Amino acid sequence: MASLKELKGRINSVKSTQKITKAKQMVAAAKLRKAQAAAEAGRPYAERLNAVMASIAGKVAGSEGAPKLLGGTGSDQRHLLVVVNTDKGLCGGLNSNLVKAAKVKAAELVAAGKDVRFYLVGKKGRAPIKREYPDRIAQQFDTADVRNPGYAEAEAIAAELIEMFDAGKFDVAHLVYPVFKSALAQDPVVEQLIPVPAPARTEASAAAVEYEPDEEEILAELLPRYVKTQLFTALLEREASEQGASMTAMDNATRNAGELINKLTIQYNRSRQAAITTELIEIIAGAEAL
Numbered sequence: 001m002a003s004l005k006e007l008k009g010r011i012n013s014v015k016s017t018q019k020i021t022k023a024k025q026m027v028a029a030a031k032l033r034k035a036q037a038a039a040e041a042g043r044p045y046a047e048r049l050n051a052v053m054a055s056i057a058g059k060v061a062g063s064e065g066a067p068k069l070l071g072g073t074g075s076d077q078r079h080l081l082v083v084v085n086t087d088k089g090l091c092g093g094l095n096s097n098l099v100k101a102a103k104v105k106a107a108e109l110v111a112a113g114k115d116v117r118f119y120l121v122g123k124k125g126r127a128p129i130k131r132e133y134p135d136r137i138a139q140q141f142d143t144a145d146v147r148n149p150g151y152a153e154a155e156a157i158a159a160e161l162i163e164m165f166d167a168g169k170f171d172v173a174h175l176v177y178p179v180f181k182s183a184l185a186q187d188p189v190v191e192q193l194i195p196v197p198a199p200a201r202t203e204a205s206a207a208a209v210e211y212e213p214d215e216e217e218i219l220a221e222l223l224p225r226y227v228k229t230q231l232f233t234a235l236l237e238r239e240a241s242e243q244g245a246s247m248t249a250m251d252n253a254t255r256n257a258g259e260l261i262n263k264l265t266i267q268y269n270r271s272r273q274a275a276i277t278t279e280l281i282e283i284i285a286g287a288e289a290l
Contacts (some may be wrong), residue, residue: 003271004268004271004272004275007264007267007268007271008268010264011261011264011265011268014257014260014261014264015257015261017253017257018254018257018258018261021250021253021254021257022250022254024090024246024250025246025247025250025251025254028243028244028246028247028250029243029247031243032183032240032243032244032247035180035236035239035240035242035243036180036240036243036244038236038239038240039180039233039236039237039239039240042232042233042236043233045229046229046230046233049225049226049229052222053196053222053226056218056219056222067219067220067223068165068166068195069162069165069194069195069196069219069223069224069227070195070196070219070223071195072171072172072195073165073168073171073195075171076114076171076172077114077115077171078114078115078117078169078170078171078172079109079114079115079116079117079170079171079172079173079174080116080117080118080119080138080161080164080169080170080172080173080174080194081102081105081106081116081117081118081119081173081174081176082119082121082157082161082173082174082175082176082193082231083098083099083102083118083119083120083121083125083129083176083177084098084121084122084175084176084177084178084234084235084238085098085099085120085121085122085123085124085125085126085238086122086123086124086125086238086241086242087122087123087124087142087143087144088123088124088242088246089124090246090249090250091241091242091245091246091249092245092246092248092249092252093245094178094186094241094242094245095124095125096125096128097178097186097188098125098176098177098178098188099125099128099129100188101176101188101189101190102118102125102129102176102190103129103132105174105176105190106118106133116133116136117136117137117138117169117170118133118136118137118138119138119139119140119141119161119173120137120139120140120141121140121141121143121157122142122143122144122238123142123144126140138164138169138170139160139164141153141156141157141160143235148239149235149238149239150232150235150236151228151232153235154228154229154231154232154234154235155228157231158224158227158228158231161173161193161194161227162194162224162227165194170194172192172194172195173192173193173194174190174191174192174193175190175191175192175193175230175231175234176188176189176190177189177234177237177238178237178238178241179237179241180237180240180241180244182244183244183245183247183248184244184248186240186241186244186245191230193227193230193231194227196223196226196227
């Protein structure tokens with residue numbers, strides 16, 4: 001049984017931890033508002049770009065003049081999984097869920113006889129992928145030194161991916177990233193990034209429109225921008241998801257610390273009462289002996 005000194009030390013230690021988790025929870029809550037606003041503000045732009053892509057790509061897809069980013073290499077043997085993890089921990093199961101989704105997709109591709117490689121963004125989540133696929137890491141992109149990763153980082157990643165694609169290092173790239181829904185829910189999604197999938201055409205996008213210059217020239221400019229936008233969206237969603245998951249994890253940790261403090265305090269009081277009772281009995285016994 002722990003001594004009174006040990007119990008008191010544990011109580012003070014847990015209280016110190018509780019102060020830290022509470023502070024981290026408040027910081028994450030403050031950052032979440034900004035990150036969530038940025039993620040939500042970027043979604044309409046991405047949706048509108050999809051609509052424009054549907055209008056133009058639908059006329060060009062499958063033709064001989066289709067840009068390589070749209071038409072592909074003519075093969076789907078080599079696949080690249082672009083996994084967007086966070087750079088910091090203490091955010092619950094966010095990164096483990098992303099890694100799990102990436103591994104499931106990789107297993108499906110390997111089972112189909114495909115060659116799979118990984119492009120890892122963010123520090124967290126790298127270790128489990130490297131352990132299972134040590135020889136399949138094509139590239140890594142570090143965002144740890146950037147306070148608020150944004151469009152500049154998305155451009156850099158997109159430029160590297162497009163360069164790899166043009167060099168024939170992969171045929172298909174899939175983007176694995178979290179979608180922020182709430183502080184309690186951040187769902188990992190897997191979407192094809194390269195070649196750019198032609199979005200489904202709607203009635204509005206199917207309207208008769210004449211383009212100047214022609215569709216191929218417009219797509220040559222638009223497709224790289226589309227890849228950058230998708231990566232930018234993934235980074236925004238990652239930031240919001242990280243802060244939401246961190247806020248929830250720290251809130252749970254703070255509550256758990258409070259419960260542990262209560263249990264330890266009860267145990268301490270009981271042990272103290274038992275010690276006092278034992279001391280009184282010894283004093284009484286000593287007095288009677290006199």
